[in-house]
Amino acid sequence: MNKSRTRVLKTLEHAGGFASAQEVHQLITRQGERIGLTTIYRALQSLQKENIVDVLRRDDGEAIYRLCGDEHHHHLVCKKCGRTVEIEGGAIEKWAEAVAKEHGFREVGHSAEIFGTCSKC
């Protein structure tokens, strides 16, 4: 963990939800701190590899990042405004394990997302 990653993390926290790489960059430079866009992308990538941030896609394909808690949950995401609801995934957990066992798979993990248009949009 180094200075840039820390700065990006703090910015994501402060953004309180989603931010694209470019938005993170703006937020930081607007505060007078100087940092390159490339560095933001790299910081976000490594944070992603370490499972500290999640990546989603906006409708136009732009990647947006957010801090993810370490409990295993799923997301319900609004395609228009990006509003996100965290969801308990008990049903899926069981489904995933059942299906995997049925096909002889071990060490099972899964990913799942639901997306749609939220009531405000």
Add this chain to the structure above:
Amino acid sequence: MNKSRTRVLKTLEHAGGFASAQEVHQLITRQGERIGLTTIYRALQSLQKENIVDVLRRDDGEAIYRLCGDEHHHHLVCKKCGRTVEIEGGAIEKWAEAVAKEHGFREVGHSAEIFGTCSKC
């Protein structure tokens, strides 16, 4: 509905699931028919507006299209050898819709994958 849209639709059917704009274009031109990439994009856009096709995003952000109402399935993927099994997703479909409705979301879609280690690995 015109010639291009029809051609794109047929290609999507034949592709049997997902295809990006570029893939649709390749599939068509490989058959010797001549069509511009721009036209593919426009056809896909209008089909999308008419709710005939759905759009999703691949991990790298590329847009992929599929016929609406296509039964869609999920994948069980081996992390080691890449072997893939297609799965019926009935349980998830219902779960996704229920959760979404509960939170007031409309026009709901979802993605889900299970990964693990297969019996041979």
Add this chain to the structure above:
DNA sequence: AATGAAAATGACAATCATTTTCATTTCTGC
């Protein structure tokens, strides 16, 4: 302090999907 190797940084160029532009072609109803 001085050194030096390895990692991090950032300006810039390259890439790649998608959109725009605009001149040309094809459809449409008459």
Add this chain to the structure above:
DNA sequence: GCAGAAATGAAAATGATTGTCATTTTCATT
């Protein structure tokens, strides 16, 4: 057939993301 509208496609523009590479920073060791 004909005028006007819609569709087409080649090429340029756009915009996010990644690659490159020279420079800077970090940091453990002299």
